[in-house]
Amino acid sequence: MWLCCGANLPVPLRRRTPAWPLAKYEKMPVLSLFPSLLGLTLGYLMTTFCHPHASVCKLTQRMALCDLHQLSSVPRDLPTDTEDLSLNNNQIKGLKNGWLSRYPQLRSLSCANNGLKMVESNAFRDSHHLESLNLAENSLHPGDGQTGQSLHFLARLKVLDLSGNSITEDMAAELLQNLTSLERLSLSRNLLSRLDGSIFSNLHQLKELNLERNQLYEIDRAFDNLNNLQRLNLAFNFLPCLVNFEMTQLVVLNASHNNIEWFISNQDLNDTFQLETLDLSENKLFFFPFLPPHSHLRNLLLSQNKISFYDLLANSNKTNWDSSVVFYNLQGNVSNVTAELWDESLHGDISSLELLDLSGNLITNFPRGFLQQMPHLYQLRLRTNCMESLNITSGVLPATLYELDVSNNMVTELHAGQSSVSELNNLTHLNLSLNDIRRLPPKLFSSLPRLSTADLSYNTIGICSQNEVTNASYADCVISRNIISLKQLHLVGCDIVDLPPFAFEGSPLINLELSNNVGLHLRPDSLAGLGETLQHLGLGNTGLRDFDFSPFHHLKSLNISQNSFSQLPQSLMGLDLKVLDLRDNNLTTIPGEQAIRLAQTLESVFVNGNRFNCCHLDWYRTFEKLVNIVDLEEVNCLDRTHSTHSVVHFDRHVCGDSSQESIWWFILLFSSVILIFLSITGFIFLTLKPRVLPKAIKKKCWKATSY
Numbered sequence: 001m002w003l004c005c006g007a008n009l010p011v012p013l014r015r016r017t018p019a020w021p022l023a024k025y026e027k028m029p030v031l032s033l034f035p036s037l038l039g040l041t042l043g044y045l046m047t048t049f050c051h052p053h054a055s056v057c058k059l060t061q062r063m064a065l066c067d068l069h070q071l072s073s074v075p076r077d078l079p080t081d082t083e084d085l086s087l088n089n090n091q092i093k094g095l096k097n098g099w100l101s102r103y104p105q106l107r108s109l110s111c112a113n114n115g116l117k118m119v120e121s122n123a124f125r126d127s128h129h130l131e132s133l134n135l136a137e138n139s140l141h142p143g144d145g146q147t148g149q150s151l152h153f154l155a156r157l158k159v160l161d162l163s164g165n166s167i168t169e170d171m172a173a174e175l176l177q178n179l180t181s182l183e184r185l186s187l188s189r190n191l192l193s194r195l196d197g198s199i200f201s202n203l204h205q206l207k208e209l210n211l212e213r214n215q216l217y218e219i220d221r222a223f224d225n226l227n228n229l230q231r232l233n234l235a236f237n238f239l240p241c242l243v244n245f246e247m248t249q250l251v252v253l254n255a256s257h258n259n260i261e262w263f264i265s266n267q268d269l270n271d272t273f274q275l276e277t278l279d280l281s282e283n284k285l286f287f288f289p290f291l292p293p294h295s296h297l298r299n300l301l302l303s304q305n306k307i308s309f310y311d312l313l314a315n316s317n318k319t320n321w322d323s324s325v326v327f328y329n330l331q332g333n334v335s336n337v338t339a340e341l342w343d344e345s346l347h348g349d350i351s352s353l354e355l356l357d358l359s360g361n362l363i364t365n366f367p368r369g370f371l372q373q374m375p376h377l378y379q380l381r382l383r384t385n386c387m388e389s390l391n392i393t394s395g396v397l398p399a400t401l402y403e404l405d406v407s408n409n410m411v412t413e414l415h416a417g418q419s420s421v422s423e424l425n426n427l428t429h430l431n432l433s434l435n436d437i438r439r440l441p442p443k444l445f446s447s448l449p450r451l452s453t454a455d456l457s458y459n460t461i462g463i464c465s466q467n468e469v470t471n472a473s474y475a476d477c478v479i480s481r482n483i484i485s486l487k488q489l490h491l492v493g494c495d496i497v498d499l500p501p502f503a504f505e506g507s508p509l510i511n512l513e514l515s516n517n518v519g520l521h522l523r524p525d526s527l528a529g530l531g532e533t534l535q536h537l538g539l540g541n542t543g544l545r546d547f548d549f550s551p552f553h554h555l556k557s558l559n560i561s562q563n564s565f566s567q568l569p570q571s572l573m574g575l576d577l578k579v580l581d582l583r584d585n586n587l588t589t590i591p592g593e594q595a596i597r598l599a600q601t602l603e604s605v606f607v608n609g610n611r612f613n614c615c616h617l618d619w620y621r622t623f624e625k626l627v628n629i630v631d632l633e634e635v636n637c638l639d640r641t642h643s644t645h646s647v648v649h650f651d652r653h654v655c656g657d658s659s660q661e662s663i664w665w666f667i668l669l670f671s672s673v674i675l676i677f678l679s680i681t682g683f684i685f686l687t688l689k690p691r692v693l694p695k696a697i698k699k700k701c702w703k704a705t706s707y
Ligand SMILES: *[C@@H]1O[C@H](CO)[C@@H](O)[C@H](O)[C@H]1NC(C)=O
Pocket: 152, 153, 177, 178
């Protein structure tokens, strides 16, 4: 039995219980019609013009593929021994009696996305062998007796897909009534809101049930008879809680994206639960779920809840909160469940956990001994919580740990094993970014022999120099030399000012991120020793003006954006870069030979935010043809008058040399014409002088004279 408790939940702590969730109606995903229409048209054209007389269906062995043909009925010209018939994306609005009688051997029928409204009651009368039926994405809806009747003939049906219709619980109960051999059922994207014992009561063989994206807010004993159910998907519903969970045979339960505040399994069962994966992410859990006392649970996904551990509160004298909570079930015949909230046994059996995802919760600390109960833990994800201190020691963390993500917390203190004997032997990924770590054990990296990726970005941590106090237990820097496992190191925004010589020598770094360390003093030999391995180097926003990149022959990706480069370092020309970010520098151009050399290997380049000269854009014309200029639309240049133009739309003739020449020619031609005109005028004027002069005088005096 499995109940979903009702509104009369007691308040466990003196905190307001969130309001009873109201069912919201999510919009159903709208299917894009365009591709199917396109397909329809293409299919139609092909059948019309290429094989006008052949069946529209593609036949292989005993399979007929008739998808996307605007069919409005089941084709009648297929071999009668057809076993698999696919009619997806057609226009079959109703499945009529007799249409399938021609194909009695049918084992699998797919009629998805047809706008199917109903199936006549005898449509499957002769389909005794049908094992798989797909009626997804149609318009089957309640109040239609015939469709329900029609499925009753399918005594051998194993797989049924009814997702994406408008099925309510009453209709589902009717449809499923006689499907006693069903093993896999999907009812996702329908209109189910409340499930009770009647709906799945005959599906004794069911192994997999998908109820994703309905409007479920209550489940009352609906799964009691499903003794073979192994996978249950309840994601994207409105369930407020899951209590008295006792489906011991279930292997995967997905109840993510609900409104679940409590998950409580039946603590009185001695059986071992088969549960391996429990997904309760995106819910409203306040407490770590009360897991089965015996299980093989391996993956526990609890991200995006409100989980915290309250043992510190419970043990402190300052508070006198009730430490127990009673769950009153809706049905009177079930005993009330009383739970001691601080009782560690309620965490249940976590001894087989391999993945624990607690990202996006409110965790400040773990109860004593909690993490040690997971001797097989492989991945621990604590991103975006409220951790203030962290002890990376094998006594505290399971020695099996491979990935630890504590990014985006409030960690100020980091403690780690000091002994030379390595403890967290398998820790490979460590993400501590976005915390407030200012001091840490400088030998952190060397105490983790498998460490391959370390992210310390957005803390205030530097790199220790060789002669710095390296025997101190704590320092404001970390030693990154001779870490032979380290491949990726992210030190973005760490306020690093001085990067000592040979800072990473002996560490085979492939990826080094030093961006956003404004005012970083990068010495010529700071990165010495990385020449043979480094493939990505991030130096964006570091105040850099110049650097010799020639030692890094394996570099494939370089970020020197937001710096003060006024010309590209010549040392880049010896590299075979594929990605280059040059944004926001002071470049006025990229000389022609440089552009040609870079374009030989570059695949992507980012260039906007420079002071490119509109009349020196040859680099752009080289790149345009050969390289993906990722931010092309945003790239501007300045003309002679310092006005800004988009590089793409700039008219090169305005400043090209050849056009200037033609202006001079034009001026020369124009002035010589004027000169000739003036001389002719002068000549005429002088030769006709006697006659012209009196007239001029006459005009001037404005008097009529008679000769
Ligand atoms: C469906 O099952 C009921 C009994 O559960 C039976 O009476 C009925 O005949 C079955 N219907 C068909 C069409 O087989």
